[in-house]
Amino acid sequence: MDYAVARRRMVESQIVRRNITDKAVLDALLRTPRHLFVDEGFRPHAYSDASLPIGEKQTISQPFMVAAMTAALGLRGGERILEIGTGSGYQTAILSLLVSRVYTIERISSLASRARRVFDQLRLTNVNLKVGDGTVGWKDHAPFDGIIVTAGGPDVPTEFLDQLAVGAPLVVPVGPRDQQKLLRIVRTEDGTFSREELMDCRFVPLIGEKGWLNDNA
Numbered sequence: 001m002d003y004a005v006a007r008r009r010m011v012e013s014q015i016v017r018r019n020i021t022d023k024a025v026l027d028a029l030l031r032t033p034r035h036l037f038v039d040e041g042f043r044p045h046a047y048s049d050a051s052l053p054i055g056e057k058q059t060i061s062q063p064f065m066v067a068a069m070t071a072a073l074g075l076r077g078g079e080r081i082l083e084i085g086t087g088s089g090y091q092t093a094i095l096s097l098l099v100s101r102v103y104t105i106e107r108i109s110s111l112a113s114r115a116r117r118v119f120d121q122l123r124l125t126n127v128n129l130k131v132g133d134g135t136v137g138w139k140d141h142a143p144f145d146g147i148i149v150t151a152g153g154p155d156v157p158t159e160f161l162d163q164l165a166v167g168a169p170l171v172v173p174v175g176p177r178d179q180q181k182l183l184r185i186v187r188t189e190d191g192t193f194s195r196e197e198l199m200d201c202r203f204v205p206l207i208g209e210k211g212w213l214n215d216n217a
């Protein structure tokens, strides 16, 4: 299988066709080998229009969702971004090509170790990964120029809002376990927050102190 060809087709048919036009985002998708972020058995499906299992009841997000969330951050380069829910590390890798540093938190250590191995393989040197509960953010490195959450919680932890720089966006799925709304919340100059609904979505649960208590469906 020619992965580069499959990847070009993915970008054309799943991303560009759905009106994601940010050139830098499209370029990052073209440069990132999604097949390395899934188990060997799933590699033939790595460029399909779907989320895929990565073990531990978690999934690598659908390519379109990764593209849409990345575009929603409105990146220009040079940002410091916080990501909650490293999972496979695919979204992290895309971000690492677009910004100056990605801070990413994963609660399941086996997934974190696997993601770290792929980052090393791809020589991504601007990623700080830690294992822990991301629902409280990462205060030591705040404020961030953007926060992206790739698991769905019942509401928005105030820690995420507190850790946003002025003008910075938080892209986060919020709602019941089986269906969420993807929100973009921006901290404005006068200290208030603007809030916009981007689309319906369905993510694995955000589990932690400020999320769901457990992963019971």
Ligand code: SAH
Pocket (backbone or CB within 6 Å): 058, 059, 060, 061, 084, 085, 086, 087, 088, 089, 090, 091, 092, 105, 106, 107, 108, 111, 132, 133, 134, 135, 150, 151, 204, 205, 206, 207, 208, 209, 211
């Ligand atoms: N962007 C990832 C999405 C993985 S699924 C990818 O495309 O591969 C979401 C991930 O969030 C899962 O790995 C899950 O373990 C993790 N997660 C859930 N709650 C979390 C929390 N409180 N802190 C950190 N990670 C969390």
